[in-house]
Amino acid sequence: MIIRSILKLRVIYAILFLALVVWWFPLLWLILTSVRELSDTLAYPPVWIFTPTLEHYVTVFHDSYFIQALINSIITATSSTGIVLFIAIPAAYVLARYDFKNLEFYIISTKMTPPIVILFASYLMFFQLGLLQTRSALIILHIAFNLPLGVWLLKGFFQNIPVEIEDAAQIDGCNQWQVITSIVVPLTLPGIFITGILCFMFSWMEFLFASTITGGQSLTVPVMV
Known part of the structure; x- marks a missing residue:
């Protein structure tokens, strides 16, 4: 045996x-x-x-256009990921602790929408706002697309934390914000880290909007390559 x-x-x-x-x-x-x-x-x-x-690495990193695109990608992906996590953590916590009928479906359904559907409307909107060919426009779009994913993933991690731990913290004198920052977030750091990595990767690799909205000095690496 x-x-x-x-x-x-x-x-x-x-x-x-x-x-x-x-x-x-x-x-x-x-x-x-x-x-x-x-x-x-x-x-x-x-x-x-x-x-x-x-030789190939030397050639690439001596190309000023590639360096600018690399900087744009880093700024865009880092900024959008940070803002997504900042909004998604409290939103996911509320969804994990309170029952909102059908709200989860509406959140995740935004990921079902093909990006090409809103491409033309997004282009016109940013044109009227004077944000075409800027990193700001791309960051806004990446936040809009990655936020539902961040909320959905973090909600699952928060649901795995026993409510009794939070109740004990409140008995010890913690308010709701302290419970989130001192108890919930530290216990779910691995999940937050994974969510951040996924949002960063999706933002870094995004091509459709980056190739349409950006241009000139705001091009990202996928478009540049």
Whole structure:
């Protein structure tokens, strides 16, 4: 029985290892390609042993247009993620502690709307506001699209915190705001961190609005590339 259990575990670990290799292989290939000479990259059959080079990185980071796009992406993704978390944390807490009929559906339904549907209206709105080709317009759009996701994810994390812990804190003299900042947020930091990463990634990789709303000095990396 023990031998069978050991063999079963080894088989499971082997399968998981193979799945991990398959999962990470595209990223590994991408990294290896970035440090190859062009001739090695285009060679057929593929060249597995090559002399690494940082020439591509040097070329990219000496391009002032790329540096500006990189700065724009960092500012846009960081700003939108920070604002999303600032709004989503209290909103998700309220949804987790109080029952609002059908409100969850309306929140998550905004993620079902294809972005192309509001593209033209967004363009006209920012044109009239004089915000076209600015980072501010893109930050506003990214907040609008990532906020429902942030609220939805954080609501699940907050629901896992026992209400009794909050009741005990209030008995000790904490007000509602202190309960959130001193009890709820520290206990859900991993969930908040994960939510922040997802919002940051979605903001960083967004292309449709970035290619339409921005331009000139406000281009982001996906559009620049």
